[in-house]
Amino acid sequence: MSSKLAWGILGTGRIAGVFAKGLANSETGTLVAVGSRSQEAADAFGAQWSVERCYGSYEELLADEQVQAVYIATPHPQHAQWAIRAAEAGKHILCEKPIALNHAEAMAIVEAAQRHQVFLMEAFMYRCHPQTQMLRELLQAGTIGDIRVIQATFSFNAGFNPESRLYNNALGGGGILDVGCYSVSMARMIAGIANGKDFVEPTQVSAVGQVGSTGVDEYTVASLSFPGGVLAQLFTGIQVNGDNNVRIFGSKGSITIQSPWLPERGQAYLLVEKNGQSEKIDVESEVDLYGNEADTVATYLEQLQAPAMSWEDTLGNMQTLDRWRKAIGVVYEAEKPEGKTLTVSQRPLRVRSDASMKYGNLPGVEKPVSRLVMGVDNQTEWPHASVMLDDYFERGGNCFDTAFIYGGGACEKLLGQWIANRGIREQVVILGKGAHTPYCTPEWIVKQLDISLGRLRTDYVDIYMMHRDNPEIPVGEFITVLNEQKKAGRIRVFGASNWSIERLQEANQWAAEHGLTGFSALSNNFSLARMIDPVWAGCISASDASSRAWLTEHNMALMPWSSQARGFFTGRAKPEDHSDPELVRCWYSEDNFQRLERVNQMARERGILPITLALAYVLNQPFPTFPLIGPRALSETRTSFEAVNITLTPEEVRWLNLEA
Structure with missing residues (x-):
């Protein structure tokens, strides 16, 4: 390096002094600033370690343009907040271990470093x-x-x-x-x-x-x-x-x-x-243990992460x-949902200024609906749920898919808690589902909706979906009870999940003949990969040519689940790899592997991930689509959102699907 890396230390406790001593023995770094929660503590630390600039707040240190890298030496619960803010300030980061209280907070820190392209390493010297x-x-x-x-x-x-x-x-x-x-x-x-x-x-x-x-x-x-x-x-x-x-x-x-x-x-x-x-x-x-650690940061600065602790x-x-x-x-108090109104960065939740989400409209839903819908089927603990949902909202997402059966009710409860904590009920669209087999009856629609509304802490859901069909019950009985719930203000619009096109047509025809509202949307499986065998019993796909033609003709909104074929396009699927029996059972076929080859080819040409391109295929249909995504990590949310801004021509869509 032509000049030494200018460090600031955030915190003035024991470990901050240990690092300051080590930094003095570094070949590549120099300590130029310290920040504390009080001016007195900052001045005392500065006097001890000959620091030029001493700040009575962490914000002032991060605002110092001469500081290039920061060592975060605060107590554990403050690591996430200040690491994220350091990344936002464009500072390279060495964060004292553990990098956060839990995995969810750590994900948020890593995503901040990735977004702002700064170095980040957890300080395992x-x-x-x-x-x-x-x-x-x-x-x-x-x-x-x-x-x-x-x-x-x-x-x-x-x-x-x-x-x-x-x-x-x-x-x-x-x-x-x-x-x-x-x-x-x-x-x-x-x-x-x-x-x-x-x-x-x-x-x-x-x-x-x-x-x-x-x-x-x-x-x-x-x-x-x-x-x-x-x-x-x-x-x-x-x-x-x-x-x-x-x-x-x-x-x-x-x-x-x-x-x-x-x-x-x-x-x-x-x-x-x-x-x-x-x-x-x-x-x-x-080598000095801590000075060598600082030198490691300097060595790998351009790579943004070091092999020692990636x-x-x-x-x-x-x-x-x-x-x-x-x-x-x-369990730490900070991991419990009660009273937690702020994000992990300790700020009120808001959509980021660089959010690029696109929106569509569903007749009967007054709010615009984000083109990507967040599946809340795997959120059962507050730390993970709050970080995942905050990030989705900050990126511009506003529609959340949940169901009565998810997590035995835990998923609805956490979603409701999160919405209440953040105070955003009128800014979000809730897609709720109920009446799953064997409770697919008009009576159970009402009973389960009562329970779901209580869990969600709201008096209505924006979109209600029947989770399954029950062909033994005439469509008129379902349409009647759904209209009653709509009239009562408990749902705004309703749709059908895992219903056949024929049965949906019959229901909407019956509704029209009786002056009632019919289904406004369909939520069946739809992805570039053809579902060979149903993922779950009673599941129906709309990926076939006849279903696509009907959706196009009627301009029916599709809110498809498993829109990314449950990881088929992530690189996990290989003809010779049968380690995931569910992936094999549901998606392995000669035509799907041909689609995978084409996705990989086009993705290489465009410089994007195959999984992102596969989702773009769903978004670029001739009928309105609002794909459901189910990310387990923030990185998966990020790569999914990139699909929103990918445009495919009708010819490219057909080529990917082996139709050209």
Whole structure:
């Protein structure tokens, strides 16, 4: 670098001082500013570490144009807020571990870094150290044979102090987040090496632990299973001293790291035991632990992430920490929905100025309806639901698909809670569904709608869909009760999900003959990939030529589910890969793989993802479509939204569908 990277430190606690000391030994960085919640604390820190500019607020530091990178050293619950705001300010980010309270917040941070194209790394300094690199090389070389068992410990006895950060639930206290994150990251890395990768995720996480009176984990042990038969035992705590080492047992020997987390300068080494003999392998480690971490940031600045701790690695680590906490019942107050009116950035919810969503109209629904509809069928916990729904709304989405049966009612409750917390009922369109088999009767439409409205905390849904059909009941009975609910103001318009075209025609004809309103929309499966076998019993597709012709002729709005063929176009589907039996059963066919080839070809030509192009196919039909999407991660939402701005000609649509 031609000049040193100008750093600012956000926070003035103990770890901020540790990093400031390390930065002084960095080859690439210099400390130019510090921000605190008070001017007094900032000045005191500045005097101690000879900092030029001292700010009494974090906002002032982020507004300093001379600051290029920030080290976030605030308590855990504030990481997400300030990392996101740092990204918005165009600052590169080194965030103290854990990067957030949970996986959902971590996703929001990563998305902010991606959107604003800034560097982001979670501050696992040991990952940047030569000792860890030496460990990688020994394991990759098969020094101890096949990796079988990992033991990793990071635990200390802080003594019980309910006023301490470590014991404060509101500050994300406990051992798992404070130091257990190290053990998890090490185990995932080692198991990854065993599987020929940088890291892998555990297939199973079980744990026992002592949760104290303040609601945080005081000490706990976790057992993890990884692909390839690798097992890990992890021990962490804040109320008991541990050995704080790492041992890896293989088929031909073992490796012990006596100081894996805080290797001292000039004293790093690995102990290899094989065939009854021990070998001490010294590691050249004259680098300063934290200064070297800062140098790692500078080295990979243009790549936006460093191999030592990539974004995907961080997200996987947070997900495992979530699973560990869940196994012993630790939930933070910040993760509960009550009173949570702000987004993870601690701002009121609003649509972003750069949102590019497009909208359509459904007769009878007074609000414009976003062309992409958010499926709320997998949201059962507040942290994940709130982050996913906030992001969708911020991108311009306003229509939410839910159903009486989703999550046993949990999905409706969380959606209702989120809408109430954010105060946006009149800004959103709720697509609710009920009367699923075996409760597909006029009576159950009313009963389930009563319950759904209570869960959703509203007195009406904008669009109501019958979730299934019941051919044994005359269409007139369904049309009659749906019109009664519409007249009562409990629904604005109604439609049919998984109804045949013939049955829908019959219903609408009956409605017209009796001066009543008919179905305004259809919600059947529709995607570029042909559904070979129904995903669920009673499901119906509208992807065939005759259904498409009817929808075009009648200009009927289609709100299709599985609009992206449940991942068929993500790269998971290969003729020789039968590891996902549901994907094989529902979507594997010769013609679908021909469509996949064409999607891949056009996607390469356009420089977009195949899954995005497949969704664009659904959006570019000659009849109105409002595809339902079901992202599990913010990255999936992002790539789905890119489809809204892709235009396909009628000829291209036919070519993708093997019609030209």
